[in-house]
Every structure is written in C-alpha cells, then in structure tokens.
Amino acid sequence: MDEAAAERRVARLIARDFRNYAELDLAVGSKVVALVGENGAGKTNILEAISLFTPGRGLRRAEFSGMARGQGPGGFAVSLTLDGAADGHRLGTGCEPPGHDGRVSRLCRVDGAPAPSPVAFAEHLRVVWLTPDLDALFRGPAGDRRRFLDRLVLAVDASHGQRVSAMERALRSRNRLLEDRAADERWLDAVEREVAELGVAVALARRETVERLDRLIAQTRDDSAPFPWAGVRLEGDLDDLVAVWPAIEAEDRFRVALRQGRHRDRAAGRSLIGPQTTDLVVRHGPKDVPAATASTGEQKALLVGLVLAHARLVRAMSGLAPIILLDEVAAHLDPRRRGGLFEALEVLAGQVWMTGADEALFAELEGRADVVGICDGRVV
Template sequence: MYVERLSLTDFRSYAQLDLELSPGATVLVGQNGVGKTNLVEALGMLSTLSSHRVSSDVPLVRFGAERALVRAGFVRGSQRSTLELEINPGRSNRGRVNRGGTVRARDLLGIARTVLFAPEDLSLVKGDPSARRRFLDELLTVLLPHLAGTRADYDRVLKQRNALLKSARAARFSRRAPVADRDSPGGATVESTLDVWDTHLARAGARLLAARLKLVDRLGPHLDAAYAQLTDGSKVAHAVYRSSVDGAVADTEEDAHDAGHAPSSASEPAAGPAAGIGGSLAGLGVDEIAERFLAALAAARRRELERGLTLVGPHRDDLELLLGEAPAKGFASHGETWSFALALRLASYYVMLDDSAVAGDEPILILDDVFAELDAERRARLAAIVVKAEQVLVTAAVDADIPPELGGRRIRVVPGAIAPDTAPAEQGDA
C-alpha cells in the first residue's frame, strides 16, 4: 500500500496543502517547527484516528478555524481509495470513503494501514502502562476494526461504574445513605446496581482482553527478531502481558493518580503464577475470561467502594517489556530503549504483513525525526530494514541525518508549504 496524494485544509499549520507522493522512500526535510511532523501526523490520523502527539483534537485544527479536513488517496494493489476525515473539536469526527456519504470516523479503520515511529515512542518503554495499552489497542483496531466498538462499550461502562463508585464513596464519607435505602421497598442498592455494571464490564472487557492476549502472542517472535535486527543480538527482547484480572498488577502510581490519593507501596507487577503471556488467562476463551473477570470484581469490591474507582480490568493492565530477565524500564540504556521502542513498531509492521490478505496490502512506514536520535550503526541497521517497504516516509531537520542506505526523493518543507525546489535524490546523496 502507498499514499499517492495528501490534501490538508486547516490542519495544524496548513491552511491548504496538496502533496503528491510516490512509492519508495520519501524524505521530508526542513527546519524544526516548519510543519514536517504535521504531514505525517495527518496520515497517522487516517489510520488510527488519533494523534501520536496530543490526546485532544483541539490542537489539530488551525487556530481560528472551526474544523480540519484530512484527505488522502491510497493505492492498494490494483485498487484505489480516497479517505477523508473531518476533525470537529468538541463534536464527533466524521469520515468519507471514496467521496461517498458521511460515516462515523471509526468506519475508516482498517482501510489505511500505517506504522509510525516517533520520538514519543520512548514512552512505550519508559512511560506509564497507559502508553503500552494504547499501543496494543491502536494496533488491534487497525487489524480488527470492530474492536473499536468494543473499546467504546468498555469505556462507556467503565465511566458509569466509576461514577457509581465515586458517589457511593462520597455518600459514605458524608454519612448519607448511598443511592437508595437498602431496606426500602423496591429500592436499588449500590451493591445490586454494581452487579449489573459488573456484568456489562466483564463482557466487554473479556472481549478486549482476549484480543490483547492473542496480539501479544503474535507480537512476541517479531519483537525478538526486530530487536536483534537493530542491535548485535546479544540480548533477547520479549513482552509479558500483566492482567489485573488474574492479580498480576498491583496498585501503581498511575492508578493512584486517577484515584486522587497516594499510591500503594506495591508498584511492580506481581510475581508468581501469573507470569507468562496473560498468566492464568492464557488459552482461555472470552466466556471463561468473563467469568474470571466477574470473580475478580467481586473480590475487589470492598476496596473499590473505599477508593471510588474500578480496580480490575483492561484499563489497569500492563505490557511488561523485558531485555533478557530484566525489565527494560529502568534497566535499559538510552540506546537500548530506542532500539526496544523501534522493535515494538517493527513488530507491529510484521504482524500487519502476516495479516495482509491481498497483494500490495503492506502498511506504510513513517519515521518522524527518528534518525537524528540514533548513532550511525543503528541508523544503518534501521535504514536497511525500512527501505524494503513499499513506501516509507521520513522527516528530518537536515539531509545529514538520513543514512545513505535510504536514498529516495527529497521534499523541502517550509512554513505552511512545500518549497518549489523539491527534487528527487539519487541513492547515497544524503
């Protein structure tokens, strides 16, 4: 797959931009702050419906404009398609496929496949579990678009359940009766209402959790292979899914922040029988996971009522990254951290390749200001890997950051536009 044209209207720094692209390597070169990353960010939006830089849609719309439009034409084998995303801060984003009628934004998922590397990916290794959960879920919704609905269902139920727990906690501390009097005729209690929400949460959560476990299983061999490609291969990289449903995740600083109080002293994943991919959940079906989920919610209910927060579920899980036997977080060097983050993205690229159903379906590779952060050896190794892709888009501040192994076309980016002196570069010109 490759993108042949990209059009932006009021997206970030661009009032209007039309850019023609071609297969192979293309390098977007320009000083920092001119808008190179905005271009690749727009393409990533069409693939995952989210930005790799910000969590809100507001910064994506040019200041003073009401909405932004991202439109791109893709070639997938012998087929061509046009996708359009309308970004409406404060309202639902909308999409169009092949200039048809307006559809939900999530109906675009799965059509355009991109894998984007960026400096922000260091948070996959060094950051909170939320970054790693997002990595898994974004990849899942590209591979299995219907899971976007499952994620939305889970988030909706979780929000409602947390609101109930929070109100019950507030009532307890204010010495007021919760929700309704337990002894009143027909009165619904907090406990009985929680039972209903537990069932809904377990159903949606089990579907999401089962999909994550399968994905981690698929990523494993590719992660180790990609890390070896980027390094001397002296260390083995692997990932272990830690689930709060089987007790493999204790309270963390991230969760305590959500709850609004100090964290527990136990901040590392629990050891013991939960070790391995998914621990005791490995190999279970969705219904069996839902049963385990309900049992875990029941066991945690008293603590949840005390804290006013849902303490069990995929929203609290983690993907633990290991180099050899040691956690990458805190033990990996700066170079190893970069290599691990790149290996995760390469592993997702290889999983997408495995998932390709038709010729020409391989994803587009995007490297946003990555080469500047790598030493010469890692630059050469990465370039040798990505140059094999049908299309690879790279951003760089200067030509010297691009290894000669990459070659390809150079596009000069200036503030809000493409420079007129844009020209192809021969292999090795960088």
C-alpha cells in the same frame, strides 16, 4: 489478499486549514518519503494528517478542534489518494467549524461517499508510527504502555478502540454506582456483567496480538542485528484469567471478583482489577534484561525494532502492508543503526514517511527516496 492490494501507498496528500497548513498538495512516488525542515516547520503535522486515517485521534491524541489552523474558519479537511490498488481509492476526513454548542463532529469519506466512522478506512489502509513521545515508554507509567499496546492491537483489529471505549464507560458507571451507597445492587450486577463481557473481550484481543507478535519476533530474531529483538508479554489479573480459562468461564470469574471487591473498590474510588490495570512487559532479548534497565540508546533501538516487527505483523494479520510513520527517528540513532534502519525499511513491505531537521541524515537514501523540504507550512 492480492499483492497489489497489500502494497498500497499514499500517492497524494491534500490538506486545507490543517495545523499550520492553509493549503497543502503533496504528491510523492517513492516507497520512502523524507520530510526535512527546521523545528516547527510542520513536518510532524504531515505525519499527523496521515495518522488521522485510523480510529482514534492520531499520533498526537489531540482534540479535532485543536487541529484546525488558528487563522482559519475553525474546520479542516485532509484527503489521501492511495496508489497500488487495482483501482485507487481516495480517503477523506476532517471536521466542520464548531456549531453553536461548541461541538465538533468528525467527518469521514471513502471515494466521496460518507463513511460512518474511521473504522471504514481500515479496509484500505493501516498505519503504525513511532514518535519521540514514546522514548520513555519502558521507564514510564503502565498507562503509557497500555495506550501503546492498544495502538498495536488497533492496527490489526479496527474495532478494538470501540471495545476499549465501551469498557471504559462501563467502568465509570460502576465507579459512580459504588459512590452511591444507596444504589440498587441489581444495577451494580448489571453493570458488572457488562464490565466482565467487555473486559474479557479487550483482554483476549490484546493477548492474541501480543502472543502473535512475540512469536513473529522469536521466529525472525537476529542477535547481531542493529535493532535488538524484544520479548513481550502481558501482566495483570485479568490477563492471567483469559490465559487459563475459556472466555465464558473467564467472564464468570471476573464478575465474581468484581462483586467481591466492591467494598475495596469503593474505598479506593476505582476498580482495582480489570483490563485497565494490564501492563505490557518488554525485555531486551539479547541481554535478557527488563527493557527499563537498558541504556537510553538501547531502549531507543529496542523500540524501533519492536515497531518494525509490529509492521510485519500488521501485514500478516490484515493483508495490508501498513504506512509507517517515523518522527525524528534517524537523528537519535548512531551511524551504524541509522544505516541498519534504512536497510530494514527498504526490505520491509509498506511505505515509510520520516522526518528530520537535517537533510544530511538522509544522504544514504539519495536516489531511493522522495526528500521533501518543509518551511513554515509550505512545501519548498
């Protein structure tokens, strides 16, 4: 992919009836955009609007019906104009007001033409983000790390979300059949075959991304950098299978394990093996200790470094430098690391959008960034 395509940026963001914005028309020209305003002004809402141009529900994982402005008609629209391509593109998404049945349908457009799903946006744009919700990632439950892991994969493989959703539906079908003791075992065999195929596909996609990320980090690590490097790997029964066996053999072995585990899974009320039990194991590289045992500040720095490394991986694997969304990151870093972050962002390919309550946090970026004031859903 040519260099111009790899350096696409958001040049204009338009939103209507989105969150606390009745009308928003924001044009920017810099590689770094800093949104400044009091808590609740609507800074994160702008980041969320950009994050909707990926498969899924954006950085808050919210229902689309809940994104519409409370005093609005019930629907919303967001569009991005991209700069940096040979011929700029315009992407749009949103939803109409709920129908009589209460359902909300997501709408997607590329250059004015309807798109079947947000997967179509991946041809033009990739997005990665870091939010305060991730601060407890290393100490929290494995499910949080799996969601983070799948976001890592989704940024390089836009079809991954569909595979994960299909796998989760197949697992729910198996659980329902296990609850019905009169269920025909042939139905269970068929569902377990589907679970095995989808589960191995999900596990392989996760494994490829994590292994490539770990290699990239190892090749570029610097023990003296302000953000410590991380060691990453996957832990789980199915992950061990796909690490040793070819895909077809792994599917067969997984399917046998599911059949042999029916009695146990029926008693537990859920499937106890499979990609839904995978954990992302992260270590603090320079100290060689589990990330969960590092200090709160070290964990924050480790997470920032991991997201920046992932942004480099996204460009390497997709050919598109991603848009990087950093919500309230600078406020939680000491001055040395804050300066290190700004230096890293300037050399990192990809446009960066940051938020902060204090304009002084971005003083070092004077003349090198668009600093935009936000107040009560308005640009000031």
